Amino acid sequence: MNNAVERLLADETGTAPRADARRSLERLVGAARAALAEVGVEVTAQEIAERAGVGKGTFYRRVSSLEALLQAVLEEVLEEVLVLGDRAVADPDPWHGFTEFAAVYVRLRAESCGVNEALGGAGFPGLDRVLSEIRTRMRKLVDAAQREGALRDDIAWQDVAFLLAGVSTDADTIGLRADRDQWSRNLTVVLDGLRPR
Template identity: 70%
Template sequence: MTAVDRLLARDAAPTPRADARRNLERLVTAARAAVAEVGVAVTAQEIAQRAGVGKGTFYRRVPSLDALLTAVLEEVLDEGIAAADRALAQPDPWQGFTEFAAAYVGLRAESCGVNDALGGAGSGEVDRCISDLRDRLRELVGRAQRNGSMRGDTAWEDVAFALAGVGTADHTVGLRAAPDQWQRTLRIVLDGLSARR
């Protein structure tokens, strides 16, 4: 379910007009971009400006900044779950895992930014999404290990932390990360996890 659909489902009002829905869609898009760029300091005003709407429109379309961010976080986590489901459908477990890993690293940065902006206070739905994603990651790692394509001496929890570490910093020891740094780092991590080196 998209963040827009989640917000509309939580609102007891009748289905909004097309222009109201477009404003809500713009707010969701702006919230995702703002959190990625600004992080925990994101405000309703910042999101409204990015969406090209007034603060009054913001509060007519969403009940609060937290409600908007929670819906966005749930949407991002659902995208991660969908990526895991596609990976599990792959006949080749290693290929499925590597495709998931790339999608997960990109979505993780976004979901962590939203979660930080919420102060870690999501919803029961957020907890369910995280649990579902965790279960799928465990299954992806297990599949790849059972078919011999992933090192068997690595716990699935270690894999979760290895993937989490791929996109954590934009600079280190005076160096600035290149735009594709996360992809290069991911290749190194995947090479380390592969049993087919």
Template identity: 70%
Template sequence: MTAVDRLLARESGPTPRADARRNLERLVTAAREAVSEVGVGVTAQEVAQRAGVGKGTFYRRVPSLEVLLRAVLEEVLDEAIAVADRALENPDPWQGFTEFASAYVHLRKESCGVNEALGGACDVDRCLADIRERLRELVCRAQENGSLRPDTTWQDVAFMLAGVATDDHTIGLSAAPDQWQRTLRIVLDGLAARR
């Protein structure tokens, strides 16, 4: 379920007009961008400005910034689950695993930013359990066909992928825009079984 659908499900009464739905879609997109760029300091005003709507429209569409961010977090986690499901359907276990890894690293950074903006107050245990189960399956499939190192556990992989989505700065260095992709390639190369 998308964040927009989650937010609309909270409303009672007639179906909102098309322009109201578009405003809500813009607010969701703006919230995702704002958290990604601004981080925990994101405000309702910031989201409204990015969406091109007034603060009044913001509060007509969503009761609070927290409600909006919760819907966004659930959407991002559901996207990670959907990516994992598609990866599990890939007949090539290594290709499925690497496709998941790339999408997961990107979505993880976004979901962690939203969760931090919420102060960690969102209950995401069900989604995280689903992601863990799918990651375990992806790693097992790739190991069973000999494409992923057998001496690595799925838990090791979870920490490696989490390490790819790091901050934009370290020891006085600024990351290149594609730094996470370069780092992921190195991690995947290290995870690949040597034949």
């Protein structure tokens, strides 16, 4: 469990939470992530509580607000992106590291953008630092793949950030409904376009 969720667990007295309180909060965080992925930003505290198998009263005993829970989920997702970025940078095959990061980044980005939108775009303290760290990892991945000759050298790392952001699609376009794996097919096309000619 990440630092943000650990902060949610701490009560005002600073005492360690009971095991049942920890389990309830872990279920709430998992339910919030699943609900955001499925329902989107319209998710309610009631919906999350039902998915977690707890009452609404337990929800508000465990977290101060829906916004606090969504912030913890956003932090958890961004921490995952950082860990995956570190793993990808350490990959001895730069293209493999880049493509593995890209696939997970796109999936998690869709999830985190939903949370960020739910928070009204306000983010949270420290968000700028985390985003800066993600940018650093992405730049390193692009630079390494370009040095290896695996990624086009006429593409700036900033272009890659926007291309990956564009891989996630809206649910509907021109009367068509996207499949659950549409993002994966989009990513395949984008990655193919990033390869040298």
